Amino acid sequence: MAWSANQFSDFTINRPTNQTSGLHLNNKTSFNNRGLGTTNSFNRQNYHSARNTGSGIQKLEELTPGSIANIIGVVIAKESPRSVFSKKNAGTERFLLGFVIRDSPAGFVNCTCWGSEPFIADLAKSFCIGDVVKVDNAQVQMNPSDGSDEKFRVSSPLGFHLTLSENHSSLTLYNGLDLGTYSPLQFIPIKPNSDYYTLEDVLANGQALNGEHISLLAAVRKIGEPRDITTKAGKHTKRCEIKLFDESCPSFPLVLWGEELVDYAQSWTQGETVLFVADVRMNYDDFRSCMVATADSKTVFTPNPDTVDAKCLYQFALTQNFVEDDSAGRDQSDPPLEEIKDILVVEQIATREGVTSDFAVLYGVITKFDLDSDNTEHFCRRKCTKCKQMVSADTGYQCSNPNCSQAALSVFNTTGEIIHVQPEIDYSVPINISDHTGTVQCRLSADILHTITGWNVKELMQIPAEGRTELKWQYLLERCKFHIKMLRNYRTPERLSIRVMSCCKADSAEMLQSISPIKGR
Known part of the structure; x- marks a missing residue:
């Protein structure tokens, strides 16, 4: 049957109800x-x-x-x-x-x-x-x-x-x-077998590759958890971050968007799958201060390609034994999350009754999540780069600690002119966690916020307030399991700050079993 050239050009999707599709x-x-x-x-x-x-x-x-x-x-x-x-x-x-x-x-x-x-x-x-x-x-x-x-x-x-x-x-x-x-x-890769960058090449070129599409040959180190994301346009999609590695670089981020690609990535094997990634977009991430690869509509993944270089990389990957400590929001001195066994309720955190460690598991719901605040400045806390003391706009964000060399000595340059030292900016978002005994105020670090929502703080600050409100309600009043670190101010011991080390949705049965003995005390 001969079709006219414009048969596919456009058509209405509103067919009569008695018409059957082919x-x-x-x-x-x-x-x-x-x-x-x-x-x-x-x-x-x-x-x-x-x-x-x-x-x-x-x-x-x-x-x-x-x-x-x-x-x-x-x-x-x-x-x-x-x-x-x-x-x-x-x-x-x-x-x-x-x-x-x-x-x-x-x-x-x-x-x-x-x-x-x-x-x-x-x-x-x-x-x-x-x-x-x-x-x-x-x-x-x-x-x-x-x-x-x-x-x-x-x-x-x-x-x-x-x-x-x-x-x-x-x-x-x-x-x-x-x-x-x-x-x-x-x-079989869609590009010539040798037409790719090593991860070391990407790091060496840096921002010169910003916005470019290149090809990579790398192995999968870690497959992140898929997350449901609502875009700025209000559409729902999935996001997943992959960590890549090769002989020249132990870890490099690759971001996947869309249900099709995210689901496809779940078939890869950590530490074994080698990928030839054709035409992946490279961008410089201001928040992480590094290059990040992002798959888009031009990208094609070839898993375990039948090439000599890929087979050599596969053999190298099998010799590696990476330990993923999931250290977002944690200091190097903090214990691994699986070693934190103490389960507390909010009342115990306030009174310190029965508290034997600065680390604990807390089950609760997020009752305040100020993502949609008009004042996005509260996402930022500025600290002195030397003594780490908080600085404010009242002092021009300059350190006022008399015992800090930054404040006492470094405000003048060699010619005697006053200089202004830029403070260190710590991005975080305040939240309230509540359970049956009360509410505690915490802050989500930038890393934990990125892990939960898939957005970094700088990206969130660019989203209109109504978009941030919609995102906020995806997490408010959800039962969650938190690993927390309790930090006391030694000058004023009654002041306590809570740092969230990890956050994930809690299994209802696990939550009930864990807090029931505490309720009965």
């Missing part, structure tokens, strides 16, 4: 090749015989723009479903799903499937990165000649992309006899 979701399930769960499989039903139903499979490298294609290949990249506003029907949204399919070492292209919101949502659940799929009746379209198509999509060696339609195309999981010829393609 694709239907059946009740069969199949396991994807990573064992991450079951996925629905799409089958064609009631499809007119006049349409091309995949009578012949073509190779990507043989396709020409303007033709209709039937392809079998492995999915090497996949985005989360999203929507855009229609150009033809103002105020309406069109829904799409993007992915990259590959059928040979040099043959891979971007694919976009358009359809209604429920259709795209179901389609996204039907296959994963690494699955081999069969695509029928996809339209082959030429890429823009100005290269704009590759600014936000995977760079393909072919000059076209594939477009799929809910009404005219199909995508199914493929399990034919030649399945084994496609699966190994996911382990």
